[in-house]
Amino acid sequence: MLKRSKRIFAILATAVLLVGCGSGTKGEGAKTADGKKEITWMCYGQPQETEVYEQVIKKFEEKYPDVKVKLVSTTQDQYGQKIQAAMASNTMADVVYMGPGDVKAWVNSGKMLNLDEYISQAENDGILDLDDVWELALKKYKYDGDIIGQGSLYALPKDVGPFGFGYNKTLFEKLGIPLPDKEKPYTWEEFMEVCKKLTNETGGDDSSWGTGLNVNWSLQPFVYSNGADWINEDATEVTVTDPKFVEALQYFADQTLKYKITPSAEQAQTLDTYQRWLKGQLGFFAIAPWDIAAFEELPFEYDIIPWPAGSTGETASWLGSVGFGVSANTKYPQEAVNLAIFLATDVDANKMVADKQIQVPNLKSLAKDYYLNTDNNPHNKQAFIDLIEKYGKPLPGERTYNAEWYNKFFEGIQDVLDGKISAKDYCEKVQPEMQALLDKAIEREAKEKAKN
Incomplete structure (x- = not known):
């Protein structure tokens, strides 16, 4: 975990x-x-x-x-x-x-x-x-x-x-926004509209944003629910250039670039999104079971809902x-x-x-x-139980001999989030580098097996 x-x-x-x-x-x-x-x-x-x-x-x-x-x-x-x-x-x-x-x-x-x-x-x-x-x-x-x-x-x-998805119930009620359905996920469009209503950047402590997700751990639910993945089924080919994958990555980046529903990079330097969640300034935030003990003293009420669903129509996340x-x-x-x-x-x-x-x-x-x-x-x-029984998937690095190829994807991901490169161009650039590392992992696995 x-x-x-x-x-x-x-x-x-x-x-x-x-x-x-x-x-x-x-x-x-x-x-x-x-x-x-x-x-x-x-x-x-x-x-x-x-x-x-x-x-x-x-x-x-x-x-x-x-x-x-x-x-x-x-x-x-x-x-x-x-x-x-x-x-x-x-x-x-x-x-x-x-x-x-x-x-x-x-x-x-x-x-x-x-x-x-x-x-x-x-x-x-x-x-x-x-x-x-x-x-x-x-x-x-x-x-x-x-x-x-x-x-x-x-x-x-x-x-x-x-890896679940939480929402700030108190903030919803304060702003008069209908509470999320605890079983039916938002579509991506519905999620974005709600996040816009939650965003109220005043410059003071009463500022609020729709969300503020860490790309390393929160991109996967968007990719999975859009019917994409980092590798193919037999774990031999890096598939980040799949249009469905690119669409999910661009949607994630546009939460900041286009829709402005997350704190800016400058604002995140002053107070990161985790701290803003603790202060009650975010409407949505990723929450896993290991977080709950640390959230006992939050100054607001929160709960867990399904992650927003992409083109598959089903929520998804990683386990x-x-x-x-x-x-x-x-x-x-x-x-x-x-x-x-x-x-x-x-x-x-x-x-x-x-x-x-x-x-x-x-x-x-x-x-x-x-x-x-x-x-x-x-x-x-x-x-949480639903993710375990129905909608959860392993992280991509678990399926291969090592995760170096997977980690490579995130090394330059900030450029996408900052708008310096499009999701499509980034994926096309990084895919060959990731594939080379995956090929090395496959080769290394074969050599280790041969020794034994």
């Missing part, structure tokens, strides 16, 4: 970050002074997650009294670099966060433990029911050596995070995720897998993270009952 960096907590234990399963001697793992087996869990997250997972770990240690868990946390921005360093030095923690886009590379390089044997035993012992876990989340961590989504399981999902993977070199594989199972599927652990408004529960039964019945903002949590 992908989060806003300014809301991700600081390093808690950098000094021990690379201390993991490689620390034992003569084939034995580390043990505490009182003889307990010590396993390390390396992760990232927000302060609310740190608090709740410390409590979850206590419950795990009560269930498995011969195990001690060392929690090592860093920021999401730094995690990738540090996990790669740990892999290179064979000092990976026993349990780590692994994103869907990491599965091919990490498994092919022999870094991750195949969980099948341990999962089967856990199911036989009655401590795990995979049927109650979101199937699409599980598929993100299955790999048969060729295709993601089938084969062996290499991680248990921490979550599946629908983030991260999984609990286990190091192939762990000295305590059973204990490490037990921790991954507990974190992912224990009923009390799922309830604890749901209570903290951090994520949709991994367990479908809890998500459709306990989570939906929590009495706090946003009330329309069903919109």
Whole structure:
């Protein structure tokens, strides 16, 4: 799952970050002074997650009294670099966060433990029911050596995070604008007309705008709902020159360039759009489950609705995720897998993270009952469930060996948003560069497979 960096907590234990399963001697793992087996869990997250997972770990240690868990946390921005360093030095923690886009590379390089044997035993012992876990989340961590989504399981999902769309109900009521339908999405034309009514740039604190979306995370819903994507179905061809893709990108840019329903670049430098959302100055803003805890003290009422629909007539967005993977070199594989199972599927652990408004529960039964019945903002949590079950898609980089080709698209995207180049010209310019990087990723994948 992908989060806003300014809301991700600081390093808690950098000094021990690379201390993991490689620390034992003569084939034995580390043990505490009182003889307990010590396993390390390396992760990232927000302060609310740190608090709740410390409590979850206590419950795990009560269930498995011969195990001690060392929690090592860093920021999401730094995690990738540090996990790669740990892999290179064979000092990976026993349990780590692994994103869907990491599965091919990490498994092919022999870094991750195949969980099948341990999962089967856990199911036989009655401590795990995979049927109650979101199937699409599980598929993100299955790999048969060729295709993601089938084969062996290499991680248990921490979550599946629908990237939702919120609106400022208080601002709508203040301006006398009819509230959005919680089930039927706006068309692009309807959305733009409402945003124009919400925009009231006075120059003071009472200024308001229709929206203020970050292109890196919010362009995808417009592209997907217009029937386009960054790559073709078999993930071999970059398709950003598709007219439907170009139309979606230009529509996104025109929110600022043509319709002026977002704060200008100059205004965003004074106060970015996230801060303006917090102040109640935006009508619409992207909201995911991991945001909700940080929005408890907002000075206005908000809720979740479907993203505006393009030519397909259907809403769409992306689904983030991260999984609990286990190091192939762990000295305590059973204990490490037990921790991954507990974190992912224990009923009390799922309830604890749901209570903290951090994520949709991994367990479908809890998500459709306990989570939906929590009495706090946003009330329309069903919109999150709908994205998981009907309208959500993976981010493009998850489908390939690495995301370098995908990241290339956003390197020069500001020129489109500033009107220095049209969406069509930009896509035609960047497509060959993206394709070259995708071809390299495909070639690298083939070489890694050949080694194994």
